[in-house]
Amino acid sequence: MPIIEQSEYNSPSVIHRNRHVSTIYVALFKKFEVPEYTREKLELKDGDFINVDFIINDSKKAVILCHGLEGDSRRTYNNSCATYFQNKGFSIFAWNNRTCGGEMNRLPRLYHHGAVDDLDEVVQFALKKGLKKFI
Template identity: 35%
Template sequence: MPVIQSHYKPPYYLPGGDLQTIVPALFRKVDGVNYSRERIFTADHDFLDIDWHGAAKNKIALLIHGLEASADKPYMRGMTKALSKAGFKLAAMNLRGCSGQLNVQPRAYHSGSTDDVETVISHILLNNDCEQLVLVGFSLGGNLVIKYLGEHKSDLPEKISRAVTISVPCDLEAGAARLDKRLSFIYRDHFLKTLKEKLQQRSEQLPFLLTSDQIKTIGSLHDFDNLYTSRMHDYQNALHYYRSCGAKNFIADVTIPTLILTAKNDPFFTSACLPYDECENHPNVFLEVPEEGGHVGFCVDFIAGKYYSEFRAVEFLTS
């Protein structure tokens, strides 16, 4: 499908991509979401926590958060609430080490760790009587959704019917370079703080890879991915990791209706992160690129708690 026209307009009191990103992230409150946690175990003897919301239903939505987030982030809770009202039971996946407890193994999550997504999907389908499973991913989680769908073009479970991805860094190399620029240091340092803290907490597990002093020298996302992510997860270096795992490489093989919603003024991305060419003649992927919205923002009315991304997800997943 071609790039589709967007009708999103931000409120007048949130001008620019930075405010549209930061205000919802820091100040949004979402009531009425009461998670119950389920812990499942992985093939490598680690664990993943799934936060469930809603009674048993024949439709389940799996939500996957972004970098250094969790199921408890406002955008995850907001989407949970919106899709619950639309008739879905919600499964909010916490990526490794993001549920409040450090994971067991030296490895972590990253933009290509679809093995954990597959573990969660298999568990949901095996243990729940549902007729339909939809996938919703935010930022890094959106990259995981697209990568998973592309990898499973010939063996995708039949019950997976649709997907929505929001603020996706389809070109990981360009996205990392943007965040490492001087003017993006606030976002970069926000992520690096917790990423480095987790590495320090598990430094005794990593003497073969990194020392505590080496961790302290990490000053950019590229450094982190070059010194840890790539080496821990069998990539040659950061560039090999970025080029192997970016969603752009997997869009062509997506076989179900999938929406990619990303703002032009997303402060995390450059225009290289927008997959116009990959989506222009795609039979299943819809690319929507509003002029504004920020990163995982898309606020319509902050006081009323209305968000365009939630409206579009409900509309797309129930059509």
């Protein structure tokens, strides 16, 4: 991904010109309903588990949503993304990193976003559900 040295983008909203204020404002005031997910506990190869919330539509296309630090699949930003993509006909897979999603894990291993093995297991989970195309 190229580095943007100087962006010409200017937010039309005064609130969103400061990234810190924008983050806090959205967290406090933007609310989206949690979609009607099905939750499945996905057993991992190392003996631990993660919880995957999903909605499968008739389409063969899907999106996998990854939450941020200390978040989970039911945070407002994930809910808004899930609603957007569901309205576009995508199946949704919103997964929870280890120790996130309301349940402590079995193993002492915590998550970090540099490790991709858990995400790979979510991709394999989605493929087993019959999905073929991801964005």
